[in-house]
Each structure stands twice: as structure tokens, then as C-alpha cells.
Amino acid sequence: MKAKILIRPKQGILDPQGKAIERALPALGFEGVSGIRVGRLVELEAASTDRLAELCEKLLANPLIEDYEIELENGG
Amino acid sequence: MTFGILQFPGSCDDRDALLACRRVAEARLVWHADVELGDVDVVVVPGGFSYGDYLRAGAIARFAPAMEAVARHAEAGGLVLGICNGFQVLCEAGLLPGALLPNDPLRFVCRQVEVVVENAETAFTRGTRLGQRLSIPVKHQSGRYFAPPEQLSELEARGGTVLRYAPGHNPNGSAHEIAGIVSERGNVMGLMPHPEHAVDPLTGSEGGLAIFNSLAASVTRRERSPLSA
Numbered sequence A: 001m002k003a004k005i006l007i008r009p010k011q012g013i014l015d016p017q018g019k020a021i022e023r024a025l026p027a028l029g030f031e032g033v034s035g036i037r038v039g040r041l042v043e044l045e046a047a048s049t050d051r052l053a054e055l056c057e058k059l060l061a062n063p064l065i066e067d068y069e070i071e072l073e074n075g076g
Numbered sequence B: 001m002t003f004g005i006l007q008f009p010g011s012c013d014d015r016d017a018l019l020a021c022r023r024v025a026e027a028r029l030v031w032h033a034d035v036e037l038g039d040v041d042v043v044v045v046p047g048g049f050s051y052g053d054y055l056r057a058g059a060i061a062r063f064a065p066a067m068e069a070v071a072r073h074a075e076a077g078g079l080v081l082g083i084c085n086g087f088q089v090l091c092e093a094g095l096l097p098g099a100l101l102p103n104d105p106l107r108f109v110c111r112q113v114e115v116v117v118e119n120a121e122t123a124f125t126r127g128t129r130l131g132q133r134l135s136i137p138v139k140h141q142s143g144r145y146f147a148p149p150e151q152l153s154e155l156e157a158r159g160g161t162v163l164r165y166a167p168g169h170n171p172n173g174s175a176h177e178i179a180g181i182v183s184e185r186g187n188v189m190g191l192m193p194h195p196e197h198a199v200d201p202l203t204g205s206e207g208g209l210a211i212f213n214s215l216a217a218s219v220t221r222r223e224r225s226p227l228s229a
Helices: A016-024 A052-060 B014-022 B065-075 B085-092 B149-157 B209-224
Strands: A002-009 A040-045 A066-072 B002-007 B026-031 B042-045 B079-083 B099-101 B109-117 B133-140 B144-146 B161-165 B178-182 B188-191
Touching: A002 A052, A052 A066, B002 B014, B002 B065, B014 B026, B014 B042, B014 B209, B042 B065, B042 B085, B065 B079, B079 B085, B079 B209, B085 B099, B085 B188, B109 B178, B144 B178, B161 B188
Parallel strands: B002 B026, B002 B042, B042 B079, B079 B188
Antiparallel strands: A002 A040, A002 A066, B099 B144, B109 B133, B109 B161, B161 B178, B178 B188
């Protein structure tokens, strides 16, 4: 089973990476873009999806500062 | 007494920590794959980029065999000091509350800062005075201390903030200007500044020496009277 795990900074937590990107955009001629937040996408293949949430909680995301979403491919 | 300094692939301050500890006691390195700490009284989790800091700073190091031994050591009341990356590792391992986020602004900071002793009653600071200012360098990319509001209030209420950046010295946007914290039981401390780089006036300052002296004194005191912290 293939899965995509999307990890992003929790709402309300300052994301300096997003801010830095946002500040760079006007110089490149992109106006009117705001609210940029940068997360991480993890793609993986798992024999079973039973423990994916545990995997996210224990390693892929730090639940104190990040939210995660698991998206299963193949209609799973 | 003996300090044990963990050495992960990617650690870079392990040898400075070793030299700093040797100013006050015996000290040796502990390889990350070791499953036992042996005769170690105080564990130092040093700075650097353990396992490349992939995923998040400290996220992978917490699963090292030696970290399981460190968790058992802490559980048994043993003293643990995490410096910079070591602080990140201890937070990821759940031995300390909170997390270290990328600096605000997003920039690697490397400079001398002043921190104020907010709690001089801990095993790590008993050789200092409340309100004393220590000059210690910082060098990090992810040092912005964060904890949810209720955890922060709890931390402050129990005197868990041991070191706070002096006014105007917060280099990373840390909540409540927090530079270093101690666990509820008082035996695990993490801090972003590097006391091991501040033990000799020749290299800038000796503000960090007080922490190693305090630890040596704490262990000696425990040996004399095992029931007191």
C-alpha cells in the first residue's frame, strides 16, 4: 500500500520558512501572495496500514508542533 | 565522579564537552550504539547535528541505543544535561517538555549572549546565584523554545525555567525568553547556549564553567547523602 503523509506546522505556530518565502516573492514580481506555510510530504510503501498513525506520532511528526494527514493511494 | 558524553554520528561539540567536564571531574565519551552507560554519573548530550538532523533536529537520535540507556538513567533519577542539539534530542525523547523550532528570524545565529539564572536551586546551577548573568555563546538554527500555553505556565510556576536570555539577548524568538529548562524532577536539564565553549577566558568567557562545577558538586553531595537531591 502506498501512502502520502502530509506534515505541516500547527495553526498558530510561527513558520519562519513560510515568512522568508513570502518576503522573497515581491522581488520576483509575485504580488498578492500571503499566508505561506511550509510543511513536508513523506511518501512511503507499507505492507500494512495498521500502524501508520503510530509511525506518524512517534517519528514523522512531532504532535506538539505539527499536524499530519495520511492519504492512502489505490483507493485505500 | 564521571561524566559521560554521548557521541552520535554528526555530533560536533562532544570533544569540547569532554574537555569542559574534565576540568571538574573524570569524563569519557559514550558511543551512540552503546546500550549501557556503565559508571557514568552525569550524562551530557552534546551539540551538533546528530544523524544529520534529518526530519527534525534530534528526531532520529532519540532512537539511538544509548538514548534508551539515558532514559533509564533519567528514570532512576540520574543527572542529564542536553546542550543545543542535546536539548532538542531530550525534548524529542520526551525527557523535557516542549520543542525547539526554527529560529525567528530564520537564520543561523552564532554569537555571545547573556543569560540570567532564574533558578539557582537546581543540581545544574547550585554554584550560581539567583539573578546572576552568565556570558555563554549560542550557535544554532533551531533554538526557538516552544511549549503550548498551559505547559509554559506549568513550567514557569514550578521554577522550571533555569536560564532566561537577558533583556535584548534572545537570539531566536524563544517563548518567555527561555534559554534553559529543567525537568519536573529536577534531574534533566536542556539549554541552547553552549556552556562547554565558555570554560576559559582565553576563548571568550568562562560563564559556562559554573554549570559543570555545579554538577560535580551535586554528584559529590548525592554520594555523601544519597537521599537528598
